[in-house]
Amino acid sequence: MATIKEVAKYAGVSVATVSRELNKSGYVKEETRKKIKEAITALNYSPNETARTLFKRKSKMIGLLLPDISNPFFTVVARGVEDEAMAKGYHIILGNGDGNEEKEFAYLNTFNVHNCSGIIASQLSTKEAFDSFEAYHMPFVLLDRVYANHEFVETDHMKGGKLQAEAVIKGAAQSVLILEQNLFYKSFNERFVSAKETLEAHQINYVTLNEISLTEEQLIQTIKEYEIDSVICSNDVGAFKVMNILHKHHYHVPNDIQVVGYDDIPLANLYTPSLTTIHQPAYLIGKKACQQLINQLEGHEREHHQILDVSLIERQSTRRA
Template structure:
């Protein structure tokens, strides 16, 4: 395997100089940089994508920016993206922003320094002018914003479907868990559920939450049953919260689904492993990732006829936290 030391020896420079060229960090003279790039090309130094992009000004790298890699929904998206890109010889650079604007900026800078030819983003700061200044093909994933090409599912329909399903299954005192206010898909789901609940002959309450994290979901579930101990139906903001509600309901001695029915959102793999297994609204994460990658590649190739907005379907997946009809 060719190493950075081999490149340094071939170019007649130090390892530190090669590192500066690779990372585009620090000053390197034009002639020296050219020697290093030529050595990389001759030796086919790995990672080849970086070497080629520096030497030929070409790249097979795509950036993918996610808001929270610990949420099992997002690895499903990423896998769909990666599988589709790899078929065309592209490779993925992954960034996890943790919903932190500073981290998001740092990852975008890293993508640019590595000469990515396109960007997929599922984060929540797209309204800022940052993305407009990138001059890169950009596709929004799991959300839609303005003029950007987008691949997303119909959150409003999904929220409405969850509410209608609980009502049809006999729930009369429903608690709607409202997702974080800064996350647009969460608000779409909330609005969809509200549209249905507001027109139905049921009592309902809203529990606002600020996070989708595993750590905080337990606290939200505890708060739900403290505030609304007699609730007989819960529309969770996502599956993580839904599973936390299952655990808390069982801890309180409630029988699921006889005493309380629960519907999650996303259909992460853990839904079928919880006890009881979680009924949920499925959005096709893997396929969304694949379609977003296809759309981005079409834009990179200049295919003007490609569809620039794709809304994917949602469906109710019945398991054991809702009553069988």
């Protein structure tokens, strides 16, 4: 079955334009409308009529789109959303976007088909996906990975990056490896920038690598070449990967190399050595986002931008100089 993205490509227009035409939710030029209809016919695309019929009815369903539910951080976020939703008489449809544009489109369409009243989502992977998201004209709240000009709940990532750097500085860091993820996301970018600025202020050398594409060979080569004694990771899952590689190559954590994570997932305190990390209140992020969306749906006063505090949790993976 053809997708809305394929219809847009065939017609030579954006996904948002196709969505506006299908949902009759905005102006579309007559010439463009004809191209979309031709594409629908040629590709045998079947927009869901149930959602269109139920357009004016309010549901008690909320779409929740997260980037990676295999990451325990987002599992806890989802629990916070679900508990709050259930307490207020709403139900959740959960989608795992996986940083994949096609999956994000599919879940957004699913939310529309099920007539969700609103959506809670992390920042989508591409501008085109977000344009499509906005084209549905459903109330929404962004969480964790956000755009500053929309309603959101996030944590203080600038503070978090600073605390990561201060943790390794406290352990007498001389040469630091900062592992970064997609800096397109505001959260990762702010942590990265803040950690670098803090290390620079203390005149500590650092190098950077992309954590997503990091290989075992690349990590070990970088450690040897730059005499790395500290690693700052973008999340706890990445920190566990690093510590596993270090153990395999007979480096001792934290004596040889100290490691700092981010998120404070439940496993962080159970791993050996236990992980020094930045605590994000994952459950509270989910709960606050759900409260904010429901207040929006029900016409109540609400905070439009919520920034929650973070804290450093010192455990066994960093030194105490």
